Amino acid sequence: MTDYRGLSYWHDSCNDEFVPRPSLAGDTQVDVAIVGGGLTGLWTARYLADADPSLRIVVIEAEICGFGASGRNGGWCSALLPTETAGMHPAMVATVDEVARAATEDGIGCDYAKGGTLTLVTNPAHERRVRAQAEVWLDADETRQRFVASGALGAGFTPDCAAIHPAKLVRGLAGAVERRGVRIFEGTRAHELTSGRIDTEHGNVRADIVLRCTEGYTPTLAGEQRTLVPLYSLMIATEPLSDDVWERIGLRNRETFTDGRHLIIYGQRTADGRFAFGGRGAPYHFGSAIKRSFDMDDRVFTELESVLRRLVPQIGTARITHRWGGALGVPRDWQASVGIDRATGLGWAGGYVGDGVSTTNLAGRTLADLVLRRDTDLTRLPWVDHKSRPWEPEPLRWAGINLGRQIAAGADRSEARTQHEDRWRTSAMSWLTSGH
Numbered sequence: 001m002t003d004y005r006g007l008s009y010w011h012d013s014c015n016d017e018f019v020p021r022p023s024l025a026g027d028t029q030v031d032v033a034i035v036g037g038g039l040t041g042l043w044t045a046r047y048l049a050d051a052d053p054s055l056r057i058v059v060i061e062a063e064i065c066g067f068g069a070s071g072r073n074g075g076w077c078s079a080l081l082p083t084e085t086a087g088m089h090p091a092m093v094a095t096v097d098e099v100a101r102a103a104t105e106d107g108i109g110c111d112y113a114k115g116g117t118l119t120l121v122t123n124p125a126h127e128r129r130v131r132a133q134a135e136v137w138l139d140a141d142e143t144r145q146r147f148v149a150s151g152a153l154g155a156g157f158t159p160d161c162a163a164i165h166p167a168k169l170v171r172g173l174a175g176a177v178e179r180r181g182v183r184i185f186e187g188t189r190a191h192e193l194t195s196g197r198i199d200t201e202h203g204n205v206r207a208d209i210v211l212r213c214t215e216g217y218t219p220t221l222a223g224e225q226r227t228l229v230p231l232y233s234l235m236i237a238t239e240p241l242s243d244d245v246w247e248r249i250g251l252r253n254r255e256t257f258t259d260g261r262h263l264i265i266y267g268q269r270t271a272d273g274r275f276a277f278g279g280r281g282a283p284y285h286f287g288s289a290i291k292r293s294f295d296m297d298d299r300v301f302t303e304l305e306s307v308l309r310r311l312v313p314q315i316g317t318a319r320i321t322h323r324w325g326g327a328l329g330v331p332r333d334w335q336a337s338v339g340i341d342r343a344t345g346l347g348w349a350g351g352y353v354g355d356g357v358s359t360t361n362l363a364g365r366t367l368a369d370l371v372l373r374r375d376t377d378l379t380r381l382p383w384v385d386h387k388s389r390p391w392e393p394e395p396l397r398w399a400g401i402n403l404g405r406q407i408a409a410g411a412d413r414s415e416a417r418t419q420h421e422d423r424w425r426t427s428a429m430s431w432l433t434s435g436h
Helices: 039-051 089-105 124-133 140-146 166-179 215-220 243-249 298-311 356-371 396-418 423-432
Strands: 028-035 057-060 076-078 117-121 136-139 154-158 161-163 183-185 190-194 197-200 203-212 229-238 256-259 265-269 275-279 320-330 337-341 346-350
Touching (some): 039 057, 039 166, 076 089, 089 161, 089 166, 117 124, 117 140, 229 298, 337 356
Parallel strands (some): 028 203
Antiparallel strands (some): 076 161, 265 275
16 A cells, blocks of 8 residues: 655645545446546535535545645645736635635644745845735845845745645545545546546546546546646755744744745745745656656755755754655646536646645636536636647657756856846746747
8 A cells, every 4th residue: 555644744744544535436427527636626526515415526536635736735825826817816815715714614724824925035136026026025124024034135025825734735625525425536547538427447437527627647638648747846844943943033924935036946834843845946757757756856855955054044954854746737828727618518627837725726616616607706717718728749848848947947047146137048938938
């Protein structure tokens, strides 16, 4: 049996034995079938079951609920989207609070702490772009009152983010969904989704509505190899730090934090006093390949530890106790979307590019309204029925994505050296991620 506790710090600290639920045992017929036992699929099932308890709903999961990015992400429940989409921000802000409300209603203790997000400026080259996106600008002294980060010249701040324990949230949500009468089949890998049907290794599921909620694992489904690409993000966690050390660091409200570099970093102070810290930079693998071995990249882990120790030297010789990673789902234009094709009954949600902890909740509520054919504020949001064009075939996909990664890394090196913004490389990255 797989030891799922070894997947990440979050899984190790979840107080869950991860005993798999039964697999599908032969063919079945339902009203709504959801593929993917992560946050998107579970939130969708929850809101559907609340809205219409008579619905026969199943969730099909290849591993266990919370195996993927939903259980081992950075733990940011934020109002961020991978790209700015007009009209979405108010709904995203409200969603940060809805996650807290729903978790409280279901008795899910997910270490929710709404301390906001700091985007640090640790290099003058970063200031223009951080200021341009900041809701509130903090000068160096104001920044130090929240987070004593080495070399911080200032920071953008938004209150619309909470730090959470993602594995506790997704595992608790799975139990809450089951209590509503939804059946969850784990250890059941879906191979293909077609109108009214899911083909799995253990039988077929027939349903009026079939919803794809598979995010980074979407390329494993027949015909979906170019829908989303799996990009890897890796994380580390320190041992618990003493109260004296935290007094010198700050983050008293458990603010999440990042900075203005191009290869994204992200971190939080966990409820048990650790740093959970992650970043991008791992390569994209040819053919949208996904393997457990890709979760571990010593080069990236070494760089993450180096960045964290430079940024927060107060941690001293604190040990790194956990290293892990996983795949994100990225659409060609970096725009998350939800929708249902009425002609086929096939629906989808995803493409969060790592900003999914709260966005999955909004997607779940929106999908529920779409399934029930409700005309609501959610179903009129601009991401509904948006369709990103497919990614390029290989080897163009591999070459383009890894070129973008190298350009981002080069821009960061250039800006670190010159202390000036590398606008040429910044423009090149924007072009590569714009869907051209």
